Amino acid sequence: MTSQSIETAATPVAAPAHGAEITVPLNKLKASPRNARKVKHSAAAIEALAASIRAKGVLQPPVVEIERDGEGAATGGFLVTIGEGRRQALRLLVKRKAIKRTHPVRVIVDAQNDAHEISLDENITREAMHPADQFEAFKRLADEKSYGPEEIGARFGVSAHVVRQRLRLGAAAPELMAAYREGTLALDQLTAFCLSEDQDRQRQVLEQIGPHTPAYAIRRAMTEAKVRADDRRAVFVGIEAYAEAGGSVLRDLFTEDGGGWLEDVALLDRLVADKLAWLAEEVRAREGWKWAEVGSDYAEAAAFGRVYPVEVARSEADAAEITALSEEYDRLVSETDAAETLPLEVDARLEEIDRALQAFGPDFDYASEAKARAGVMVLLGYDGLARFERGLVRAEDAANEPPPWEERVAAGEEDGADTPAAAVAPDPDEDGGLAPLSDRLVMDLTAHRTMGLRDAVQADVGAALLTVVHALALQVFYPGSGLWTPLQLRLTVTGLERMAPGVSDAPAGRRVADRLEAWGARLPEKAEDLWAVLAPMDRANLLDLMAVCAGVGLYAVRDPHDRRPGALTQAEPLATAVGLDMAGTWSATAAGYFSRVSKARVLAAVSEAVGAEEAGRIAGMKKADMAEAAERLLEGRGWLPPVLRTADVEQCDAATSSLEDDAYPFAAEQARAKK
Known part of the structure; x- marks a missing residue:
């Protein structure tokens, strides 16, 4: 094959012969209208070609035909019959100023074959290399030439991430690669095996589950002793902290989210325990609790008694300042609500107000006496965040609290009375020193009084609501107080963790706990003061509190040992009435x-x-x-x-x-x- 040079001057020259390999300025190469490929090359394909050409030059000369005018005379230009992608890649390099418009390009002239037919032939008869060959070829470049993913990607126009994927696949066990070439293993299955570079583990899993197992099952088998990166323990500790402690992370190169698995489970569990213990001690020292400990689940916290925060007493001056700052904050927010960005001076003032309000502390806090006998438990929530259960009271720290009414009744005491009637000593000064009334007469008279109370409460809806709410709240928020009301209303709160571990940490369980916490903060610490707090409340608040108490007392578990079929039957229309979904x-x-x-x-x-x-x-x-x-x-x-x-x-x-x-x-x- 002879090599000729095409002059760029306007002087007419002889047309090159068929099969001649010549050098042509890039700006003389044009797209052929007879190219069989009508769908344009993808941007990724052109990018890859450009990277290859820049690193290694044009490895395969394009095939061209001579461009002629209407009279059959050569114009000096050439139409690219085979290699339009290479021409586009060269033009991309010109656009990026990597080469000049007149960059010399080696081409082969075809003056005999039909341009459309050879273009079609080029696109039909070729066969792309098997992906397995490509994976191993990339691996060879990395091993023999020490090219990193970035270098290989730059030379072939693909991202470093794609190169890492191909290198990982190229490192698959020979048995896996052979099965992939034979077609008994699909690409998604191969990628599942290649989650880990451990070829021994790949072979072990292949022997256990065979080549026809779905990819997700292979992935599960490859990671069965590991912890997912989105596990609540991993979220709590943090991948960076785990890695800094020496833990290894198995990254999934073949998913969009780039998830992975933590391989050292023992280390992760130790880091979780250490962090929870540190948080427990930190909150105990900072807030002044008697004790703090780490809990495994909400059932542990539910076993304790409770104290709740009370409203913080403030001076008139502090209350006035808080009100003024809050009103200013709301006014500034309202005035700038329509603005896309806050003015700098407004933003600075809002931050200043926020700091000033935070300096006053919370509106509700636990009393010092409560903290002196109560503690806090730190738990790991389902979302990977630490949960602090404050105000927990151990049995030995309870403030002389008598046992619940069930235990007192079992001991032979009067149901519904704080102390047995026989234990009430007569007052010698009552009735001016006269002999006390007989027990029988007292029962007679108080029975009449009870009927009078029934009549009066039935006639006063507000008093009835207050009586019911008071009785429910006493049992929900002061279960060990021993204080009861004349209303013979008994509410049993049954824990559900034994039947369904983790139910208290589920979304519904957290909402129930949050409502109880919010109301607990509004109620007095002592049961004796509850009536005085409830009496002035409006009906809306009383109804809300009643709903919270009634809700926590519901029990519709289908327990084979439970003998309350009627209660379960009535749970169905209740669920419909509240629209339970x-x-x-x-x-x-x-x-x-x-x-x-x-x-x-x-x-x-x-x-x-x-x-x-x-x-x-x-x-x-x-x-x-x-x-x-x-x-x-x-x-x-x-x-x-x-x-x-x-x-x-x-x-x-x-x-x-x-x-x-x-x-x-x-x-x-x-x-x-x-x-």
């Missing part, structure tokens, strides 16, 4: 549901929520794999097992039809609203 509180997971039911129920759930086709795809899986697959398929779909579903109002008509509007206006209104 468990989809916002509970979701079906492999651990929480699917692994605990039969395969038939798993398939029924998938079929109902997603479709019979998806259920058929997982029907042949092992139980553990099926449970994992079902969790992913149903995620975000709001599916609930029948036991958690709330019946439609129409199904509860029989239960609600007996509600009289006059007697039960709220329930009747709710039932009508649901319809």
Whole structure:
């Protein structure tokens, strides 16, 4: 093959012969209208070609035909029949000022073949190399030439992350690579095996589960002894702190979120325990509690008694200043609400006010006496944040609190009385030193008084509401006080952690606890002072407190040892009346549901929520794999097992039809609203 040079001057020259390899200025190369490829090259493909050309030059000369005018005379330009992508890549380098517009390009002239046919031939007859060959070739560059991911990426026009993925795949065990080449292992399965570079572990998992296992099951097997990076323990400690302590992280190079697994579980658990212990000691020293300790779950905190914060007493001057600062803060926010950005002086003033308000401390705090006998427990929440349960009172620190009423009744004391009637010593000065009334007469007279109270309370709705709320609040917030009211209303609060570990830490459990905490802060520390605090409250507040107390006393657990079928039956219309939707509180997971039911129920759930086709795809899986697959398929779909579903109002008509509007206006209104 001869080499000729095309002059850039306007002087006519002889057309090069067929097959000649010549050098042409880049600006003389043009796109051919007869190119068979009509869809343009992707930006990524052009970027890769440009990187390759800049590093190694044009490895394959483009094939061109001579451009001619209408009379058949050569114009001096050339149409690129094969290699349009290379021409575009060269133009990209010109745009980036890496080369000149007249950069010399070696091309091969084709003056005999049909341009459209050879363009088509070029795109059809070639076959791309197998991805496995590419992975191993990248690995060879890294091993033999010590190229890093960035260097390899720059030479081939791909990102360093893509190079890291290919290097990881190129380091797969030979057995895996052979299976991938043979087609018995898909790419997603190979990437699952290559989560770890440990070839021995790859072989071990391959022998255990075989080559036909879904990718997610392979990934689970490769990481079964590790902790996910989004685990609450990892979130609490932090990946950086874990790595600084010497822990290794297995990164997933093949997912968009770049998730990973922490490999040293013992180290992670130790870091969690140490951090919780440090937080417990820090809050004890800073806030002045008698004790502080680390708890494993909310059931431990629920076993303690409670004291609650009280409103902080402030001087008139402090109260006035707080009011003024708060009003100024609200005014500045209101005046600048429509602005996209706050003026600097307003932003600075708001920060100054905020610091001044914080200096006054909280509006509610625990009394010094309460802190002297109570403590705080630090727990790890479901979201990876530390939870502080304050105001916990140990049994030995209770302030001379008598036992609950159940224990007193069991001991033979009068139900509903603070002390047995026989234990009340007569007052010798009562009735001017006259002989005391007989017990029988006292019972007779107080029975009449009780009937009078019943009559008066029935006639006074406000007093009735106050009496009920007072009785409920005493039992919920002062369970060990031993103080009772004349109302024979007994409320039992049953912990649920024994039946469902972690239920108190779920969203609904946290909301219930938050409401109790908020009301506990508003109520007095001593049970004897409760009536005086409740009496001046408006009806809205009393109803809210009653709802909080009534809610915490509900129990609708289907316990085989429970003999209250009627209570469970009545729980259904109640759920309908309040519009209970468990989809916002509970979701079906492999651990929480699917692994605990039969395969038939798993398939029924998938079929109902997603479709019979998806259920058929997982029907042949092992139980553990099926449970994992079902969790992913149903995620975000709001599916609930029948036991958690709330019946439609129409199904509860029989239960609600007996509600009289006059007697039960709220329930009747709710039932009508649901319809």
